[in-house]
Amino acid sequence: MRLPAALLGLFLATPVLADCPLDLGRGTGWVVFSDHYLMAFRPDPLRIEVGEPFALVLNVCTRSGAPAELIAVDAQMPEHRHLMNYRASIRSNGDGRFRAEGMLFHMPGRWEVTFDVRAGEESERLTHDIILK
Amino acid sequence: MIRFPLRIVLLASLLAAWAGGVFAQQLLDWSPEEIGAVGQHGPWPPPPVRDPSNRVSGTPAGIALGEHLFNDPRLSGDGRMNCATCHQAGREWSDGLARAKGAVELDRRTPSLWNIGYLHWFGWDGAGDSLWAQSIRPLLDPREMNGGAARPAGLLRGDPTLACGYEKAFGEKPGPDEERLLVDTAKALAAFQATLVSPRTPFDDFRDALVAGDRERAGRYPLAAQRGLKLFIGEANCNLCHLGPRFTSGEFGDIGIPFFVRPGEVDPGRLGGLARLAASPFNLLGRYNDDVTGNSTRRTRHVQRQHTNFGEFRVPGLRQVGRGGPYMHNGSVLTLEDVVKHYSEVSPDRLHSDGTPLVRPLGLTTDQSADLVAFLRSLDAEPPPRAAPPPLCP
Numbered sequence: 067m068r069l070p071a072a073l074l075g076l077f078l079a080t081p082v083l084a085d086c087p088l089d090l091g092r093g094t095g096w097v098v099f100s101d102h103y104l105m106a107f108r109p110d111p112l113r114i115e116v117g118e119p120f121a122l123v124l125n126v127c128t129r130s131g132a133p134a135e136l137i138a139v140d141a142q143m144p145e146h147r148h149l150m151n152y153r154a155s156i157r158s159n160g161d162g163r164f165r166a167e168g169m170l171f172h173m174p175g176r177w178e179v180t181f182d183v184r185a186g187e188e189s190e191r192l193t194h195d196i197i198l199k
Numbered sequence: 200m201i202r203f204p205l206r207i208v209l210l211a212s213l214l215a216a217w218a219g220g221v222f223a224q225q226l227l228d229w230s231p232e233e234i235g236a237v238g239q240h241g242p243w244p245p246p247p248v249r250d251p252s253n254r255v256s257g258t259p260a261g262i263a264l265g266e267h268l269f270n271d272p273r274l275s276g277d278g279r280m281n282c283a284t285c286h287q288a289g290r291e292w293s294d295g296l297a298r299a300k301g302a303v304e305l306d307r308r309t310p311s312l313w314n315i316g317y318l319h320w321f322g323w324d325g326a327g328d329s330l331w332a333q334s335i336r337p338l339l340d341p342r343e344m345n346g347g348a349a350r351p352a353g354l355l356r357g358d359p360t361l362a363c364g365y366e367k368a369f370g371e372k373p374g375p376d377e378e379r380l381l382v383d384t385a386k387a388l389a390a391f392q393a394t395l396v397s398p399r400t401p402f403d404d405f406r407d408a409l410v411a412g413d414r415e416r417a418g419r420y421p422l423a424a425q426r427g428l429k430l431f432i433g434e435a436n437c438n439l440c441h442l443g444p445r446f447t448s449g450e451f452g453d454i455g456i457p458f459f460v461r462p463g464e465v466d467p468g469r470l471g472g473l474a475r476l477a478a479s480p481f482n483l484l485g486r487y488n489d490d491v492t493g494n495s496t497r498r499t500r501h502v503q504r505q506h507t508n509f510g511e512f513r514v515p516g517l518r519q520v521g522r523g524g525p526y527m528h529n530g531s532v533l534t535l536e537d538v539v540k541h542y543s544e545v546s547p548d549r550l551h552s553d554g555t556p557l558v559r560p561l562g563l564t565t566d567q568s569a570d571l572v573a574f575l576r577s578l579d580a581e582p583p584p585r586a587a588p589p590p591l592c593p
Contacts, residue, residue: 117319117448119497145555151450152501168501172450173439173557199235 086127086162098192103128103183105192109169116174116198119152122166128185137182137189139166141196144178174198226418227425234409236432241406243444243518244396248316251490252329252483253386256393260368265391266588267364268384273354274338276302276345282337282388285309288585291523292395297530301343306460308530313519314445316393319498323512323528324472325451328499329488330389332481335381352380364591382487397518400580402428420577426567427574435542435561435571446517446578453510454558455545456527466529469511473504521576535575539568 088097088106095108107124114120126134139154154166171177181192229237247257255261268274269282285299286292292312294300299309307323315321315330327333337343338351355365355373365373368387373380405420405428431437440448451469458465476482476499483490483499490496512528526532532541543563550556563571 116442117450119501146557148507149505151503151505152498153503155501168497170498170501172448174442175439 086125088125088127090123090125096194098181098194100190100192101129102185102188103134103190103192105181105183107181107194110165114171114196114198117170117172119168119170122154122169122179124164124166124181126162126164126181126183130185132185134162134183134185136164136166137184139169139179139181141169141171141177141179143173143175145176146173171196171198225420225422225425226414227422227429229409233429233432236438237406237428238410239443240438240446241403241410241444243399243403243406245317245444247396248393250316250329250331250389250393250495251492252488252495253331253389254489255368255383255386255390258368258390260364261387261390262394263391263589263591264361264364264368265387265389267361267591268351268388269391270588271354271361273358274344274346274350274384276341276347276350280344282334282344285337286312288582291519293523295524297525297533299343301337301340302345303342305342306466307528308525310513310515311519311523312392312395313397314516315395316389317445318449320449320451320472320513322472324468324475325513326472326475326479328476328483329495330392331382331385332479332483334385334388334392335481338381338385348381349377351384352377355380355384360591367592379487382481385481398580398582400518400578402574402577405577421573423570423573424577425574427570427572428577430563430567430571431574435563436557437542439557440514441517447514450514451508451511452514452557453507453512453550454527455541455549456510456512456529456531458510460529465510467509468528469508469513470504470506473502473508476502477504517575518578519580519582521572521579535572536568539563539571539575543568 086104088095088104090106090108094112095106098105098107103126105124105126107122110121110123122139124136126136128134136156136158139156140149142149150170151172152168152170154168157165157167159165175198177196177198179194179196181194183190183192249257255264272278272281274281280301285294285301286309287294293309297308299305299307310323318330319328321327321330321333322336327336338346339348352373355361362373365383365387369383401420401424405417405424408414408416431441440450440452442448453468460466479485481487483496488495521535524534526535526538532538542558543561545558545560547556547559550558
């Protein structure tokens with residue numbers, strides 16, 4: 067669940083990404099990226115427990131430097147084809163920083179978290195798998 | 200010819216060797232992953248929890264008032280029923296009936312109150328988002344206690360002992376607001392119910408020994424129960440929903456029980472529960488929530504109603520399961536053996552899952568079924584005798 071600081075360092079060392087604040091503090095988190103977007107996020111609390119609500123703290127950036135927006139966060143278990151029983155709400159804290167509140171994984175296993183992001187007219191869905199034991 | 204004392208020494212040695220061998224043989228091989236999975240079902244009991252939405256949760260005065268009210272038939276419309284009519288201490292805080300019987304027979308079984316303070320959704324359909332909100336429903340429901348909203352207020356104001364108990368619990372005399380006193384009655388009832396924690400069981404001793412690496416102590420757990428536990432956390436995947444120390448996710452599932460309660464009428468389960476939750480003036484988003492942080496409202500604020508909620512019911516905890524029954528939300532399965540048979544033979548057509556189904560026919564052999572039952576029965580223990588409730592006021 068933890069991303070080594072070295073990985074964050076690698077991204078931060080890449081010139082085109084240098085302006086994107088991928089460090090979410092506490093030295094942990096995940097980084098997801100595509101051709102246009104990059105995003106760092108971590109859960110709050112840091113350890114996700116089955117059946118316990120958590121939030122995601124996110125920074126969303128574009129590679130072009132244009133402002134990016136987080137539209138929706140959801141999660142599903144692809145193996146069982148079901149979603150969470152809860153719908154996350156998103157709050158923008160400015161400068162590409164967001165907080166998605168109200169997440170809850172009610173079963174152990176593989177959860178695919180989806181992030182719908184948008185910059186101007188362009189939107190995209192980023193995904194990340196979290197294995198919950 | 201062997202002399203008598205020597206025979207005794209030899210016999211004792213043989214018995215000791217046999218016993219040692221038995222202990223060695225009685226512990227199956229448990230992989231680190233299995234030990235990790237077993238460990239997640241404990242330790243037991245967990246620390247007590249306080250409900251922040253209920254200001255008398257965990258307080259001795261609130262608990263004492265709640266226990267007196269729990270046993271008081273004056274809360275019912277005809278003065279003949281109390282909470283303990285259906286939630287009987289001697290019947291694992293249920294009633295042993297297939298369908299609950301209040302003023303009339305209901306469509307669902309009386310759920311056990313064991314470990315209910317650890318839940319987040321209450322009732323088979325989760326229409327209650329707090330234990331106190333859930334406790335209001337049977338007081339008012341004409342099919343159950345049929346007490347009416349004004350009855351608790353009259354009782355708390357009119358009975359000097361209860362009035363004194365109320366003042367000790369809530370720090371003020373019962374006021375004029377009837378709805379407030381109804382809610383406070385339910386909060387005291389909830390405070391009492393949250394103290395009902397099931398006892399430690401043979402499974403807990405095994406779990407602790409296994410996690411601690413104490414093979415000898417772990418080996419005292421019956422082989423059949425060990426085999427059943429391996430099935431439970433392995434091939435049968437029961438722990439996907441029956442997880443954690445309470446053996447429940449606290450969420451909802453459809454396990455293939457028929458929807459119909461009578462010809463032409465269905466029980467929508469969680470789908471209907473969520474509609475009732477949203478409409479309730481007593482949900483955690485309302486004015487009776489005592490939690491000023493707002494943290495207790497997270498589930499209620501974010502829960503979403505989905506079409507898949509139709510026919511889902513709350514996953515029950517499994518502690519004391521063998522001492523309860525009948526089973527399922529509608530009491531349609533009589534014995535624990537029949538429960539295992541249900542999961543062994545459930546129709547995949549009825550469950551119509553798009554992905555890998557969570558519930559599928561396990562196709563258990565007779566021996567496997569017996570092992571699973573043996574494991575489930577190892578989650579049972581005799582509760583200690585209950586003391587009489589303390590007096591409310593001198």
